Amino acid sequence: MTGSSTPTWLDEPCPPWCVRAHLEDDHPEDRYHQSEPSFFAGVAGAGDQVPLTASLTPLTLTIRIGRHVGEATPWVVIESLEARHPRLVLAEKAAFDLWQRLDHQLARL
Numbered sequence: 438m439t440g441s442s443t444p445t446w447l448d449e450p451c452p453p454w455c456v457r458a459h460l461e462d463d464h465p466e467d468r469y470h471q472s473e474p475s476f477f478a479g480v481a482g483a484g485d486q487v488p489l490t491a492s493l494t495p496l497t498l499t500i501r502i503g504r505h506v507g508e509a510t511p512w513v514v515i516e517s518l519e520a521r522h523p524r525l526v527l528a529e530k531a532a533f534d535l536w537q538r539l540d541h542q543l544a545r546l
Contacts, residue, residue: 447506454502470511472502481523496520 438521446468451459455470464499474498483494504511513532516524527535 446509449506452504452511468506470504474499474501476518479517481517 440463444459444463446461446463447459451457452470454472456473457471459468462518478495479498480493480495480537482489482494484492486492498515499518500513500515502511502513511529513527513529514524515527
């Protein structure tokens with residue numbers, strides 16, 4: 438999705454999932470396509486305590502798709518809204534692989 442007029446630096450169409458407004462004065466590092474995020478409650482921790490749950494704290498996680506202008510590979514980003522970590526960045530193929538493996542594990546519950 439672009440703003441009311443397409444910036445001169447945007448020389449490719451937005452992917453169908455892009456909801457980001459692209460502006461003429463966007464910094465080169467901010468020239469990327471991004472999907473609408475999904476949010477969900479999660480927990481994270483250092484994982485260095487026993488039991489593992491002793492180090493967990495609640496946080497809000499977001500999932501979104503992104504791709505820098507001019508690059509071919511979209512990325513799926515899962516990250517915390519409250520902190521810099523955790524952050525998981527997966528290429529499209531790896532994200533589908535994670536989805537299949539999660540489905541396989543969840544089928545066991």
